Amino acid sequence: MTATAYDVLAPEGSRPMDILRLATAGSVDDGKSTLIGRLLYDSKAIFEDQLAAVEQTSRARGEEYTNLALLTDGLRAEREQGITIDVAYRYFATPRRKFIIADTPGHIQYTRNMVTGASTADLAIVLVDARNGLTEQSRRHAFLTTLLRVPHLVLAVNKMDLVDYDQRVFERISEEFAAFAAKLEIGDLSFIPISALHGDNVVQRSEKMPWHDGTSLLHHLEHVHIASDRNLIDVRFPVQYVIRPHQATDPALHDYRGYAGQVAGGVLKPGDEVMHLPSGLTTRIARIDTARGPVPEAYSPMSVTLVLEDDLDVSRGDMICRPHNQPMASQDVEGMVCWMSDTKPLAARDRLVVKHTSRTVKAIVRDLQYRLDVNTLHRDENADRLGLNEVGRVSLRLTQPLFFDPYNRNRQTGGLILIDEATNATVGAVMITEGR
Amino acid sequence: MVCAWLVVQLRSNAPAGERDLIPSVPDDRSLLVAVRSDYSLSQLEVLEAESIHIMREVAAEFERPVLLFSGGKDSIVMLALAERAFWPARIPFPVMHVDTGHNFPEVIDYRDRRVAEIGVKLVVASVQDSIDAGRVAEETGRRASRNRLQTTTLLDAIEENRFDAVFGGGRRDEEKARAKERVFSFRDEFGQWDPKNQRPELWSIYNTRIRIGEHIRVFPLSNWTELDVWQYIAREKLEIPSIYYAHQRRVFERDGILLAESEFTHPADDEQVFEATVRYRTVGDIPVTGAVESSATTVSDVIAEIAATRITERGQTRADDRASEASMEDRKREGYF
Numbered sequence: 021m022t023a024t025a026y027d028v029l030a031p032e033g034s035r036p037m038d039i040l041r042l043a044t045a046g047s048v049d050d051g052k053s054t055l056i057g058r059l060l061y062d063s064k065a066i067f068e069d070q071l072a073a074v075e076q077t078s079r080a081r082g083e084e085y086t087n088l089a090l091l092t093d094g095l096r097a098e099r100e101q102g103i104t105i106d107v108a109y110r111y112f113a114t115p116r117r118k119f120i121i122a123d124t125p126g127h128i129q130y131t132r133n134m135v136t137g138a139s140t141a142d143l144a145i146v147l148v149d150a151r152n153g154l155t156e157q158s159r160r161h162a163f164l165t166t167l168l169r170v171p172h173l174v175l176a177v178n179k180m181d182l183v184d185y186d187q188r189v190f191e192r193i194s195e196e197f198a199a200f201a202a203k204l205e206i207g208d209l210s211f212i213p214i215s216a217l218h219g220d221n222v223v224q225r226s227e228k229m230p231w232h233d234g235t236s237l238l239h240h241l242e243h244v245h246i247a248s249d250r251n252l253i254d255v256r257f258p259v260q261y262v263i264r265p266h267q268a269t270d271p272a273l274h275d276y277r278g279y280a281g282q283v284a285g286g287v288l289k290p291g292d293e294v295m296h297l298p299s300g301l302t303t304r305i306a307r308i309d310t311a312r313g314p315v316p317e318a319y320s321p322m323s324v325t326l327v328l329e330d331d332l333d334v335s336r337g338d339m340i341c342r343p344h345n346q347p348m349a350s351q352d353v354e355g356m357v358c359w360m361s362d363t364k365p366l367a368a369r370d371r372l373v374v375k376h377t378s379r380t381v382k383a384i385v386r387d388l389q390y391r392l393d394v395n396t397l398h399r400d401e402n403a404d405r406l407g408l409n410e411v412g413r414v415s416l417r418l419t420q421p422l423f424f425d426p427y428n429r430n431r432q433t434g435g436l437i438l439i440d441e442a443t444n445a446t447v448g449a450v451m452i453t454e455g456r
Numbered sequence: 457m458v459c460a461w462l463v464v465q466l467r468s469n470a471p472a473g474e475r476d477l478i479p480s481v482p483d484d485r486s487l488l489v490a491v492r493s494d495y496s497l498s499q500l501e502v503l504e505a506e507s508i509h510i511m512r513e514v515a516a517e518f519e520r521p522v523l524l525f526s527g528g529k530d531s532i533v534m535l536a537l538a539e540r541a542f543w544p545a546r547i548p549f550p551v552m553h554v555d556t557g558h559n560f561p562e563v564i565d566y567r568d569r570r571v572a573e574i575g576v577k578l579v580v581a582s583v584q585d586s587i588d589a590g591r592v593a594e595e596t597g598r599r600a601s602r603n604r605l606q607t608t609t610l611l612d613a614i615e616e617n618r619f620d621a622v623f624g625g626g627r628r629d630e631e632k633a634r635a636k637e638r639v640f641s642f643r644d645e646f647g648q649w650d651p652k653n654q655r656p657e658l659w660s661i662y663n664t665r666i667r668i669g670e671h672i673r674v675f676p677l678s679n680w681t682e683l684d685v686w687q688y689i690a691r692e693k694l695e696i697p698s699i700y701y702a703h704q705r706r707v708f709e710r711d712g713i714l715l716a717e718s719e720f721t722h723p724a725d726d727e728q729v730f731e732a733t734v735r736y737r738t739v740g741d742i743p744v745t746g747a748v749e750s751s752a753t754t755v756s757d758v759i760a761e762i763a764a765t766r767i768t769e770r771g772q773t774r775a776d777d778r779a780s781e782a783s784m785e786d787r788k789r790e791g792y793f
Contacts, residue, residue, distance in 0.1 A: 039499045069771030094632030095651050096785055106654060108635045109628045111681045118499040120679055132656045139658040247496055261512040265545035273544045280541075282509040282660070287495070311540035319495050323508035323541070336516050360656050375661050378516070437661050444665040446655045 037113070040246060043122040043137045043170065045161035046147030051178045055147065055216035056110060056123055059238065062223040065112035105130055107137040116242045126157055131164065131394075131409035132360035135449060138165055139435070142246045143172040145237075150183045150213070153193050156395045159200055163394050166204040167356060167411065167451060169431055171249040173201075174210045176237060180229065181215040187231045203397055205428070208244070212237050250320045251430045255286030255294070256347060257340035258377035258423075258433070263325055278309055278325035279334055284377065284432035285425075286342070288318045288326070296332050297339040297349060297423050303330040320432070337379035339423035347423045347433055350455035355427065356392075357406065357414040361440065361447035365405040366414070372447070374418060376436035382419045383438070389413040414450065427451035500688055507534075507676040508541040509660060510639060511623070514674050515541075515548050517664040518621040521674075522579065522614075524793065525551040527563040527570070528739040529696055530625030530677055533685050536694055537676060538623075539574065550577035552619075554610050556602040557584045558720045558741040566697040581613035598722045601743040607792045611647040614671055621664075621672050624793050629681045631770055633785035639678045645669040647791030682769055683762055690755040700758065702735045702750050713746035713773065737762075738773045746773040 046052035060066045074090045077099075090099060098105050104125040112119050122137030124130075138144060144165040148158050158175075165173055175197050183189045190213040201209055212221055213232055220226035223238045234240070260281040265273050288294075288305060295302045308318045309325040318324045326340065334340075341347060359366045370385040391403035391412040406412050427434030438448030497505070514521050523538060525531045538547045553567060571578045583602045586592045591612065592605045614622060628635045638654050640662045655663055666672060677685070689696060706717040708727040715721050717729050720742045734747035735758070752758045765772075784792075 037499045038496060039502050064766075067768045067771065068766045069768055094634075094636045094785070097652055105652060106636050108632070109679070110635065111629045111679075113499075113681075113683075118681075118684075133654075136656045136658055140660075247494065250495075252495055260509070261516045263542060263545050276544060278544075280512055282505060309543075311543035321502060321505050321509075322497070323505040323512070325543075373665070375663065377661070378513075431659065435659050435661065437656075437658055437663060439663055439665055444663070444667065446657070446663045449656065449658045 037116065037118055038247070039118045039120060040143060040241060040244070041120045041122065041141050042143045042145060042241065043124055043134075043141035043165070044145045044147065045124050045134060045138075045165070046126050046145075046158075050126070050147040050149050051216045052123070052126070052147050053104075055145075055176070055178065055214070055222065056121060058216050058219055058222050059119075059121075060110060060112050062219065063112045063114055063238075065110070103127060106133045114238070114242055119241065126161070128157075128160065128409060131160075132358070134161070134164060135168060135358050135360070138168040138170055139431075139449070141165075141168075141170045142249060143174065143241070143244060144170040145174045145176050147176050147178050148193060148197075150177050150179045150189050150193065154196050154200070158197075160394045162197070162201065162206075163204060163397065164358075166206055167358070169428060169451070171246070172208045172210075172244050173206050174212060174237070174240065177211065177213045178216050180213045180220060181218050185213075185215075185220075185226075185228045187229070190229075190232075210234065210240060212240065251285040252287055252319055253285070254345050254347070254425065254430065255288055255292075255340070255342045256284040256425070256430065256433050257281050257288065257294075257326065258284055258379070259334055259336055259338045259340065260378045261336060262334065276327075277331075278327050279340070280323070280325045281378065282323045283318050283320045285320060285430050286345075288324075288340075289316065290314070293343060294328070294340050295343045295346065296334055297341065297346070298421065299332065299338075301330075301332055302343050303328045303332060305329075337377075339377075341423075347425050348455040349421045349423050351418045351421050352386075352415065353418065353422060353424065353436075353450070353452050353455050354389075354413065354415045355436075355450040355452040355454075356411060357438070357448050357450045358411050359406040359408065359448050361445065362408045363443070363445075364440070364447070365407050366412075366448065367405040371441065372416075373439040373441050374416065374422070374436050375439060376422045376424065377433060379420075379422060381422065382441075383416045386415040386417050389415065413453075416450070422455075424452050424455065426453055500684065500691060503680055503684055504537065504540070504688070506660070506679065507537045510662070510674060510676045511538055511541040513662055513664070514621045514623070518672075520617065520619050521549040521621040521623065522617065522619045523547075523549060523551045523623040524625065525553055525567065525571075525578075526625075526739070527553070527567040527697055528625070529685055529689065529700065530627065530680075532570075532694055532696055533680075533688055534623060534625045534676055535570070535574070536688075536692060547574065547576050550579050552579040552581060552613060552617075552622075554581045554606050554613070555583065556606060556741045557582065558602055558743055560697070560699055560716075560736075560739065560742060562697045562699050563739055566695075570695075579613065579617065581609050583609045585609070586612065598724060599743075601741060603741055603744050604787065604792075607647075607787065607790050610793070611791045614647065615669075619671060620666060621674055623674050623676060625677055626675045626793060627677050627680050627682070627685075628675075630768075631784045633788055637675065637678070637788075639675055640664065641673040641675065642666070643671050643673055643791065647671070649673075649788050649791070651785065651789070683759070686755065686759045686762055690759060697739065699736045699739065702733050702753050702757075704731060705734050705747060706730070707732050707734060707747055714748070715746060716742055718742045736773070737769050740774065744774060748772060 108123045110121040124134040124137035194211040214221040263278040307327040374383045390399040390401045425433045586609045707714040708723040708729045735750040
């Protein structure tokens with residue numbers, strides 16, 4: 021409908037370039053850094069001076085090959101220890117898509133950083149070393165990926181060159197993973213045999229594995245359909261900021277009052293009847309403003325400003341929805357929690373601050389129902405606390421209601437963070453399962 | 457045009473009382489954001505929406521935010537995003553320039569013009585003042601620069617103005633330490649960054665809580681690349697300082713970087729000054745910012761050049777990043793931008 025002549029990378033007349041956010045999980049040993057290095061290198065996103073610096077460092081350390089992990093491990097401590105501690109973000113683009121890679125650490129002690137990277141991902145790649153098959157770590161990564169509801173998962177069986185590109189090895193690992201995955205809720209699961217070192221099935225389909233009837237990894241990344249992963253059904257507009265120009269750029273705007281926010285679900289159109297929460301009052305959308313002019317509709321993830329027909333008392337933290345499709349509103353929420361504090365465990369009766377969409381409230385932990393072993397998926401119902409990087413099911417009592425949806429229906433309105441009131445540290449992430 | 461036609465039809469077919477419920481089409485420009493029927497958004501639209509969300513979050517949750525504005529391309533885009541985030545209201549926070557005194561005059565002209573045009577308050581934090589007050593000592597020698605001294609000036613200005621959130625134009629694709637940083641990056645009372653102990657940052661929910669004396673550095677352009685910035689400048693037709701385009705300049709080569717002849721640079725006897733056609737790919741202090749040979753005179757020329765380049769912008773143009781592999785990480789830990 022609209023020309024996108026500004027997207028110069030996209031070929032003439034093609035669809036506009038979109039963004040795919042992907043998270044990679046695995047350790048250096050699985051060849052994760054080599055894989056990322058290969059994707060970046062083959063898509064010309066590694067520059068000559070970066071490569072020269074890496075080659076120089078590799079030589080200085082007496083390593084026999086150019087260590088591409090040095091490209092992604094950006095902190096001094098990471099280079100010294102040869103491990104990934106925190107997420108590094110990398111960028112590359114092909115004519116079809118811009119890619120944001122969240123390169124996340126594989127070690128269990130840095131799970132919270134992996135969770136940070138996975139929370140915004142459209143797709144996750146779990147890497148497995150073909151020689152070792154599934155490990156506790158690969159199961160944990162797959163579990164965390166599904167806990168965070170990353171919609172697309174790729175199991176990349178790497179180092180196929182070291183098992184003579186043997187189809188049986190790939191199939192055995194794939195079958196084992198599929199059996200494990202049946203216990204998880206995975207929307208879209210793909211299996212790709214690769215050799216990151218030699219580039220087999222990374223960018224080009226490999227001639228050494230003619231038995232593989234799927235595509236190369238990059239082809240999959242370029243074509244996986246993500247537009248419908250968004251919720252375009254349930255209208256959710258958390259009010260983020262009220263725009264009332266005291267010194268309007270135009271005197272005609274003296275009475276202007278707009279509600280700014282980022283659409284978290286559904287499609288909003290001028291003329292739509294909407295409900296304001298918590299008041300329950302209804303009105304219509306008069307106009308959807310942006311600095312470039314009004315738009316005929318708004319959907320996730322657009323940042324827009326709503327002008328309503330009636331003068332309601334709307335402030336930050338409120339929710340705009342449709343009268344016949346409302347989020348849950350409750351002071352009691354239950355969900356899966358990933359605990360991220362390295363100083364204090366999570367236990368019943370703890371008091372915490374909750375931030376959910378644009379609303380901040382206080383909470384008390386009612387109950388820790390169970391701790392989930394992220395490796396075996398076993399539920400320990402006798403657990404009375406959660407330590408760093410542990411996952412469990414928790415119920416919270418809040419000082420004020422939140423307006424939320426189950427996380428599996430909407431990642432924006434179904435997720436909340438927990439903040440320690442004393443230290444201000446972010447200590448937990450909750451994926452809401454239900455309210456009461 | 458289909459969209460404009462549709463709106464006009466809808467308006468003319470609607471009953472008189474409901475006609476105003478359907479927005480009119482004010483001008484062709486608004487069609488640029490007319491939505492596509494499949495609810496898709498281009499990469500620039502997604503990045504813009506994310507940055508605007510970040511800026512509104514800061515305005516809503518902090519008492520005294522400030523936006524660092526140097527007149528460089530990244531801060532130009534950041535300021536344009538701030539205008540769009542709060543329109544039709546004015547930007548609800550001041551902008552601050554950490555002025556080393558070693559600026560390109562074209563950039564200072566641009567800064568003053570742009571600030572006047574928007575009607576935003578400008579705070580100038582001067583490195584010269586920090587030197588005069590004895591807070592920092594000027595480096596000496598042929599390679600002296602005020603780059604590192606800026607950190608003290610910046611932190612002093614944050615403290616003095618009690619700023620609690622500071623927008624920076626840093627991008628994660630620029631440099632490997634920056635690739636590690638959160639969008640909302642916590643700084644302790646000494647302005648220090650602790651890269652091994654960053655707050656987890658999930659979804660687009662940002663933890664904005666701090667104690668008095670601490671602050672948060674906020675990077676709305678975290679996920680933008682150099683090419684995204686240039687494409688946005690083209691799409692939004694943003695004006696940028698003239699030194700970003702090809703021009704004649706007297707330069708000399710040092711460590712493979714073309715530095716401008718100026719009162720702040722001191723070429724050695726074996727560093728020949730010559731005239732060349734150059735442009736700037738980044739804009740910082742004169743003594744540490746290298747020019748690149750280029751004939752690009754328009755934004756699309758520049759975009760074509762950047763799309764084809766095989767060298768990173770900082771590697772090609774910044775003498776300050778070449779000190780060691782961890783020089784950016786070290787400076788960032790101390791409180792650098």
